[in-house]
Amino acid sequence: MDLTKTGHGGSRPSLWPADLRLVLGERRLVTLALDAVQTLDWSKPNAPSQGPDGHRPRMVLTLLSYCYAAGICGSQDIEWAIENDRMVRYICARTYPDWLAIRRFRRRNREWLRQCLAYIFRRTWMWQWDQAPAEYADAFRAESALEEHIASAVQDRFELAVIMDRAALE
Numbered sequence: 189m190d191l192t193k194t195g196h197g198g199s200r201p202s203l204w205p206a207d208l209r210l211v212l213g214e215r216r217l218v219t220l221a222l223d224a225v226q227t228l229d230w231s232k233p234n235a236p237s238q239g240p241d242g243h244r245p246r247m248v249l250t251l252l253s254y255c256y257a258a259g260i261c262g263s264q265d266i267e268w269a270i271e272n273d274r275m276v277r278y279i280c281a282r283t284y285p286d287w288l289a290i291r292r293f294r295r296r297n298r299e300w301l302r303q304c305l306a307y308i309f310r311r312t313w314m315w316q317w318d319q320a321p322a323e324y325a326d327a328f329r330a331e332s333a334l335e336e337h338i339a340s341a342v343q344d345r346f347e348l349a350v351i352m353d354r355a356a357l358e
Contacts, residue, residue, distance in 0.1 A: 203337050203341070204309065204312060204341055205259075207258050207259040208257045208258060208259075208308070208309075208312055209258050211312060211315075211316060212315065214275045216315070217254060217257055217258060217308070218254055218275060218278070218279065220257070220307070220308045220311050220312070221250045221251075221253040221254040221279070221304070221308060222250055223307070223311075224250075224253050224303070224304035224305075224307035224308055225246050225249045225250050225253065225304055227303075227307055228249075228300060228303060228304070234299075235300070236248075236249070236293075236296070236297050236300060243283050243285050243289065243293075244283065245293075245297070247279065247280065247281060247283065248285060248290070248293050249297070249300060249301060249304055250279050250304075251266070251270075251276065251279045251280060251285075251290075252266070252290065252293070252294060252301055252304075253301065253304040253305055253308060254275075254276070254279055255269060255276065256301070256305055256345040256349065257305065257308045257309075257312075257345075260276075261345055261348040261349040261352055262287075262348075262349060262352030262353060262355075262356060263287040263288070263290040263291040263294070263349070263352070263353050263356070264287040264352075264353075264356050265352065266287065266290050267285075267286055267287040267290065270284050270285075271284075287356070291353050294349060298346070302346070305341075305342045305345060306338050306339070306342055309337075309338045309341050309342065310334075310338055313334060313338075
């Protein structure tokens with residue numbers, strides 16, 4: 189794992205590639221996105237009760253979690269992926285939000301999406317160390333700043349999404 193890479197802001201080391209499919213593969217990433225959504229407390233009063241334009245919120249959270257983890261952050265890019273990427277279409281289950289609906293959902297449910305992404309990054313970290321040589325893995329399991337790295341990676345994905353959406357609106 190290359191700790192010298194930086195996030196898109198360039199100031200922090202990155203523990204993950206821009207596209208987690210490179211580490212996990214498509215299927216494992218979809219599984220993590222689905223699992224992440226299931227870990228949320230849907231009984232909370234601020235839980236999304238409806239996705240954009242009537243789409244199921246669990247599906248949209250899974251879609252955005254998968255896409256952001258895969259480095260597909262712009263809402264228009266996600267809409268393109270819905271039309272052209274078989275795994276993204278699978279997640280959508282025949283309900284296809286447009287880019288404006290995706291953008292609105294992200295803005296309204298930022299904290300829910302943050303929790304899902306943090307779950308994916310945390311599980312990716314654990315999976316990577318399970319695959320690493322024991323002596324290398326042991327040296328990094330005690331990484332005290334892991335949560336800071338996760339929060340940084342999640343924030344980087346949000347900032348990228350906002351930048352790309354802002355550029356699309358200009």
